[in-house]
Amino acid sequence: MAKKQYHHGNLRDSLVASAHGILAAEGVPGLSLRKVAAHAGVSATALYSHFKDKRELLAVLAAQGFEQLTGLMASEAGKRAIRDGAAAPDLAGLALGYVRFATGNKALFQLMFGRETGNPKDYPYLQEASARCYGLMADAVAARLEQSGSADSPAVAATAAWSLVHGLSTLINDGRISAGTCELASNEALVLQACRMLTFAEAAQEPG
Amino acid sequence: MAKKQYHHGNLRDSLVASAHGILAAEGVPGLSLRKVAAHAGVSATALYSHFKDKRELLAVLAAQGFEQLTGLMASEAGKRAIRDGAAAPDLAGLALGYVRFATGNKALFQLMFGRETGNPKDYPYLQEASARCYGLMADAVAARLEQSGSADSPAVAATAAWSLVHGLSTLINDGRISAGTCELASNEALVLQACRMLTFAEAAQEPG
DNA sequence: ACCTGAACACCGTTCAAGT
């Protein structure tokens, strides 16, 4: 309860928390620095003591998003691997985690892959967080190829897998595709069936 | 040369043209109504005589983008089909056209699939233009499945094909994937190899 | 019908000043 300094002592973290809340509630276009500051109970410019500019704040949000995404992918893959007793990394589980994160955190997902956050090269923590996420899927694809004795390029296969899953996520979020138009019960089923159409994927069962 | 009315008589079209120019030069964040008006040599609010609001202008730009995209896909598919003497619609050609449009018109492509343009349901011409584009790919996929006697769902296969190609396009534009990291000579080669990893695609040759 | 100019409620960012 001891308030340090001018306010609560850790303005930086509460600014990030406020930003997350506003982003989730009002989307990317509704996320302004002035709203973040007001929500944190601080002047409009206090923020510049903790972040270089708006893009730096957004980069922090995006990096946290990638950490969350990586965690969800790993957890979904783990659940499925245990249930199915799979020997190889569970590509379908990673895909499900990816799409679940995207549809459950639309604005944050949009921010992570949008142009508002500036060049990731300027933010090492952002680049590392997204690299860990990508590595998860690349490793699973490489293991699957090796296990099946495929001659396909692991790099190209990983790129194809990520592109498919990413495309599904963004097109679902934009309302351009949906389970309904494919006569499927859920977007999860759509993702599983779409992933089965990759030559290197093993047959993916329905969840349940 | 005869100037009609207050200015050139067709302010609407020249506003759209100005907007296209600014979009290409300065990207989505640089596209403001005030710049468009200034570029067309007109007051900042003249625009509201021709468009309900900014989103309506953007919807017109996006619709024109979809027309262009559809044309490029059809032309690339035609070129390849003629050269290869293909009997079935050329899925790889459609994919190449898609990615070529995306990388050659980054800002417009971003606008077409971004959230700035508002709900497509409010703009029938936009919805129709994007439906024609999607139909092109869906028809090619359906023909391919029928030809190969596949039992796969045409709707799911079309969704997977579009998602893969769309994911490749956006991830390439964001600098997250590239031919270089896959040890390939060009992004076109990457797209062809990735498309070959769809179970229902026939083997796609290298261009040349 | 088409266009202008002033005005309003917002933005991100700077800068000198306060504690």
Next chain:
DNA sequence: ACCTGAACACCGTTCAAGT
């Protein structure tokens, strides 16, 4: 070191007024 308040150069949009 951290925060404030005034200020600047932008936004999209409205509205009364002009032609």
